[in-house]
Amino acid sequence: MGLRGRGASAVAYADGAARDGSGRDQGGNGRAGGTARPESRGRPRLGRLRRALLAVLIAGAVVVPLSAAARPRIPAPPPARLAPLSTVTLAGTYDANRADAAEASRMAAAHGDRKRAAVDRALASPSRDLLAFDGRGGGRVIEVLGDLTAAEHIAVLVPGSDTTLDTYARFRAGALALHRATGPRTAVVAWLGYDTPRMLSTAALTTGRAGQGARGLDRFVAELRAALGPAPDISLLCHSYGTVVCARAAATAEVQDIALVGSPGTGADSAAALHTRARVWAARGGGDWIADVPHVRTGLFGTAVGFGTDPVSPAYGARVFAAGGGGHSDYFAPGSVSLANLARIALGRTSEVTHA
Template sequence: MAAAHGDRSRAAAVRSMADPSRHFLSFDARGSGRAAEVFGDLAKADHVAVLVPGSDTSLDTYDRFRAGALVLHQRLGQRLGQQLGPRAAVIAWLGYETPGTISADVLTTGLAKEAASELREFIGELRKVNGHARLTLLCHSYGTVVGARAASGLDISDLVLIGSPGTGVDSAAGLHTKARVWAGRGGDDWIADVPHTRADLFGTTVGFGTDPVSPAFGARVFAAGDGGHSDYLKPGSVSLANIARIVLGETPEMTHG
């Protein structure tokens, strides 16, 4: 259908996703698109990471998001060792309409409200498939706003905020979660220059408040290296190594920010 309508980018993306070797929990090609793809054996995994993307992520740009999930899964496998079997799984969850980086939506929690409801439902379904795994929610950029809104009462071990513009709450305690809350930011991430404030304009709250890597927020800050906004899951990076440690519960080995 995409090809018939002249949308070559969407047609190419969907053809790639149709590869029988890939595994999807959900898929919808309408609009900007939705997908939840699994890497590893979800039912048997002892450690599961769910990745929540930020702005400008759609089916047309999905390959970039997927690449990070694949790198993380490979890193987890390396740390666990092949002899231990399929003990880790990663899910790339594109389950909401992400805002455009250059848009009014990216400055408010509007899209995050509905997305948080979808994420909470997804985690609930995930727990029916695997109720024993250590579950980490790994959120990037605007995805941290989504994760923060969904966190209260969510059955997860760890909430990881990377490249965050803020979460919409003033502190980690304001998330009302029993999960450990982590935050990291690369040295060359432009998000550091975004004002961490909130203001009410014409009945709409603009901005997301306290910087999650600041002492005032109260998260566990980990070293994320010198990378930029899209480098947190880059092969060989400090951030990837520390994120893998969090997912596996190996936090005594963490390098802190």
């Protein structure tokens, strides 16, 4: 009982607003009449990076707790206890999670949060197929678009920071656009299966949340394999901080392809360091502000901050594909170069992927 075509809202990921590129380093070309030595260029750059990271850490330590404290936690029932996923239990799983979403909607409304109540109510619709639902806190949901049992290909979308139940509609819109681009032989899974970090927080600069997410993602892929067998090809299509999650799951998740879009880095120095047999792809839109984020890792207060090598750089060794001129929120925009290539990757039509 899979989802068929639904209407889509505007496509966007809640992983940061577009920037005008003014953060790009304009220096490093030396003074007029001479060439700066490499060490004189590198040290000021590292100093600027440390200061920028420190500023973000301070903002995360002060702003985020205050904003979180301003909104009380929303009550919701604990997740339903479900039978192991299989083709036989799938319908019961969908029913149980829709019932939980309906109860969460009632509880949120009684709590006075009409926005969350509306989100939960929409998820409780008979037209929605939920493999998991948890309405507590920021919330988690795993939704299937398409017929999971008949799919020859399964694409799992992994979101980045600031994706919660309250912003889930925007994430789902990208999944809907991909499902329409891949057709009926493909099931698309919108996998909000971890607590994503806030953009302006210390968590968005380290791999802690990614480690949590990777464990959940690995379990999910294993459940799909146990339920559906080895036949469906599974791809992980990972956005922004979600690329860090996918990188940490890569060594154990049994998938054919991993696509990294809008990545700040993955915490690994190269695609080879992911220790995966999957094909590793990477892309960045021409208007994506993530290009201006330093792709380095450095120690700060005893913690590794940053995610290292840029996945679209030759040093990383991924298969770099064309993403057009879009920004950080445009990778799944209908009609885009990026969406077309992501659809080809999901369908296993790798020879048709256009390269940057």
